[in-house]
Amino acid sequence: MNRLLRDARFRRILLGDAVSSLGDSMLFLSLAVWTKNLTGSDAAAGLVFLCLNAPGLLAPLLGHVVDRVSRKKLLMGMMAAMAVIVLALLVVRTAQDVWIIYLVAFCYGVLFSTPVFDALLKDLLPARDAAPARSLLVTVQQGLRIVSPAVGVGIYLAFGGWVLAVVDAATFLIAIACLASVKIVESEPEPAAPLRQSLTAGARHLRQLPLLGRLTLMCVIFMAGAGLLESSTFAAIEQGLGFEAAYFSVIMMLQGGGSILGGLLSGRLVTGLGEARASALGYLVCGAGVLLFQVPYWPGYTLGTVLFGAGMPLIFVALGTAQQLYAPARLQGRLGAAIGMLTNGAQTVSNAVGAAIVGFVDFRVTFGIIALAMLTGCVGVLVRPPAVPEIVSSVADSPEPQAAA
Structure with missing residues (x-):
């Protein structure tokens, strides 16, 4: 991490990502609150999150685009477009203008469903820096998410x-300036393949690399369990702890604090233990945290929240590191799209199921199911662990292009 922080290029990338993440986090919850205030409808407010998630269905096509063009220019162009699009919120005045909020949310969803930033990291960072870089990025993002929704x-x-809206547009411009100041030697696109073959290349790579496929499968199980957590948490706060629903904001702050701790440690742990064992440790820590949610006293629930937050960065840093190390540079977009579609799809379905069952299934039962999903991930990674594949080098591992950068 110290080596990365001494790298001026990475510092600018980290700053740009932090500023952009701050603006995004401030806006998301506010869009739903704004819609609720304009319409008085909970369903209308919920449609904001649907608009944010729906573009995930386009992930294979977006991943194909990422692997065919300059990632830096694409990312700067998308952020510039969002800086303009978000200003459409300036004309929102009445309930008849809610469609503008939905449009902005949908465009945000397209930006987040395009795995261009992760793909760019392959050409920016040598293999030795994959885990520490993701660790720093996760730590900063989680730290900002503690305060940014409340600030927004x-x-x-x-x-x-x-x-x-104006503040959010400004954060995009700052992120663009940071990215523009970084010289990146990008890998050349591969010869064009038939579209159908190209769209499925990421999924095929998951099948061909057992380690990456296993990590992805366990993460899908994890997200399917974690999606039940949000609805059950409110029931646990009110029925188990006897607190008001507003205590949920405290829970989120505690979880964010745990994520900062886990983020700081995850780079070293993934590097030292390897992706499989580090992710298994993350599942174990998350599972232990969820088991503590069964304790109807705030000290146990608080400790469980911190543990859950600390375990998550290990899981995602391990998976992201494996994705960066064991796939070619010009497959990163399609591979990231395949992984994102599977994990986000599992969470979306789980969110819907959790909302449907929370009224008649005791939250302790739900927490038990979630803990089982976490422990399944731990065991699933450790039992007959797949062999570690060879690292696929990129232009970032070649001294000549990096000297030019």
């Missing part, structure tokens, strides 16, 4: 959504 809602309530 505070700006919205104090000054209105129009001010928040």
Whole structure:
């Protein structure tokens, strides 16, 4: 991490990502609150999150585009477009203008479903820096998410959504300036293949590399369990702990604190233990945290929340590191799209199931199912662990292009 922080290029990438993440996190919750205030409808507010998630269905096509063009120019172009699109919120005044909020949310979903940033890291960072870099990125993102939603809602309530839109547009411009200042030697696109073959290349790579496929499968199981957590948490707070629902914000802050700790440690652990054992440790820590949710006293629940937050970065840093190390540079987009579609799809379905069953299934039963999913991930990674494949080098591992950069 110290070596990375001394690298001016990575510092600028980290700053740009942090500023952009801050603007994104401030806006998301505020869009739903804004829609609720305009329409008075919970369903209308919920459609904001549907618009954010729906573009994930386009992930294979977006991944194909990422692997065919300059990733840096694509990312800068998408952020520039979002800086303009988000300003459409300036004309929102009444319930008849809610479609503009939905449009902005959908465009945000397209940006987040395009795995261009992860693909760019393959050409930016040598293999030795894959885990520490992702560790730093996760740590900063989780730290910002502790305060950014509250700051965003505070700006919205104090000054209105129009001010928040301008602030968010400014964060995109800062991120673009940071990225533009970084010289990156990008890998050349491979010869064009038939579209159908190209769209399925990421999924085929998962099948061909048992380690990467196993890590992805266990992460899908993890996300399927984690998706039940959100609905059950409110029931646990009110029925188990006897607190008001507003305590959920405290839970999120505690989880974020645990994620910062886990993020700081994850780079070293993934490098030292390897992706499989590090992710198994992450599942074990998350599972132990969920088991503590069964304790109807706030000290046990608090400790469980911190443990759950600390375990998550290990899981995602291990999977992201394996993706970067064991796939060619010009497959990163399609591979990231395949992994994202599987994991996000599992979480979306799980969220719907959790909302449907929370009214008649005791939260302790749900927590038991979630803990079982976490422990399944731990065992599933460790039992007959697949062989570690050879690292696929990129232009970032070649001294000449990096000297030019």
